[in-house]
Amino acid sequence: MKKPHTLLALLLPALLAWNALSSTTASAGEKPEDNYRTYCAQCHGVQGNGKGINSRDMSVQPRDHTDTKEMSARSDQDLFKAIEDGGLSINKSVLMPPWDDVLSDEEITGLVMYLRTLCRCKHGE
Amino acid sequence: MMVINTQYRQGMRRLLIGVLAMTATPQIHAASAEEILKNDCAGCHNLIGPAPTTLQALWNRKGPDLFYAGNKYQARWLEKWLQTPTRIRPAGMFYANHVKPGAKGDEIDTASLADHPALAMNDAKAITAALMKLTTRSELIRPGEYKPGTVSLATGEMLFDKFRGCLSCHEIEPGYGGMSGPEVYTAAARLQPDYLISYMRNPQAWDPKVFMPNKHLSDVDLQKLVHYLRAIDEENGK
Missing domain, CATH: 1.20.5 (Single alpha-helices involved in coiled-coils or other helix-helix interfaces)
Structure with missing residues (x-):
């Protein structure tokens, strides 16, 4: 018993x-692909190719997240920082805004992993 | 005596009907405005709050939240716009619902966008009066915070585009600028200046899931940006 x-x-x-x-x-939080569709796709495009509806008149073109060569040159830490604090924080364009008031750290980590699936790459590959 | 009494009674009855009609008219108007809001507007607009707290709710939103319309809109603009509505957000309320990949990049699927119905003048007046009473977010407004001033169009555009990146998502003239956010060349006529300051300072305080980032703007920037919005509104109206 x-x-x-x-x-x-x-x-x-x-x-x-x-x-x-x-x-x-x-x-x-929300799923990475849903956060991408909501916050990133307006500039980076619904397919992640950097050709979002806002890109036409931007003085610096948004990063093409499907570009394996460009994306593999960025570390996960840099991607995290760019999303959290904006482009200026990694000496990139001010046109990439900070999303720290919208996304939690966990959601940003999820987005970094999602970017790695879009570029089919890892840092330094 | 009978004749006088009858005439007196008839006179009093007419007076009473007249007085009732005068007092009843505004009540009928007020009731019908609220009825119109409830029956015709609530299908697309949130009149009671809160703002979406999930992405799914954000994606499903068909029109701007109106439960703080009285904190947000300029009554004069609202009354006019309701009679001759135009599209303020080139890609609709949530752009990703109206965008498709094209040959040169993403394109707006204009066929998927719905037009706002136009109201008759009296309805527009009554609806505007009813909407201006919806001031549920007054705690976010500091009345009189915006201090009128000027900035040159060139300096303002430099701030709006190069330094703060707002142009990425907003058009500063028809056909120039980003399209995921609302046009801003009509913003000063459309929105109360103290609301503009409050919203730009912290968009998520008004709308937690909105796709406008908090750019952590300084108080000086906020004032200058409203000066600029007033300048381009004036330029647009010429």
Whole structure:
């Protein structure tokens, strides 16, 4: 009769931890592709090719996120910083604004990973 | 005596009807404006708040939130616009719903954009009066914060484009500038100056999921930007 209790006692912390982990995941915010569609695509394009509807009259053209060569020259840290604090923070264009008031750190990390799927590249490749 | 009494009663009845008609007219108008808002406007406009807190809600928004219309709009502009509405956001409320990839880059699918219905003058007046009463976000406004001043068009454009990058998303004249945000060459006529300052200072305080970033503008910049918006509005009206 003691066995089920022991099993429950063993499983309970694991269950609680799993539950906490799932709620952390849920509070990580919106999906990266949805954030990209909302905030990035206006300049970087719905296909990520840098040709968004705002790009026509911009003095500095938005980065083409599908450009493997250009994107592999940027570290994940630089991409994170550019999204969080804007282009100027990594000595790039002021036209890339800071998104720190809109996106959480987790969401920015998600976007950096999403950019790596768009360029099909890693830093330094 | 009977004749006098009858004439007196008839006279009093007419007077009473007249007085009732005079007092009842504004009430009928006020009620009908609220009815129009509820029946005809609420399908596309949020009249009670809050602003979208998820991307899905942001994407589904069909027209501007109006629950703080009285904090936001210039009544004179609103009354005129409701009678002769024009498109203020070239790519609609949420651009990605109206954009498709084209040969030279993304293009606006104009066929997917809906026009705003035009109202008769009396309805426009009544609706404007009802909307101006919706001031649920007054805590975000500092009345009289904007101090009228001037900036040259060249200096203003330098600030708006090169230094702060606002031109990326907003048109400063028809056909020039970004298209995901609303045109700004009519912004000064359309919006209250203290609202402009408050919104540019912190767009997310008004609309948490909106795709306009907080550029962390200084108070000096905020004042100059409103000077500039007033200047291009004047230029546009010429």
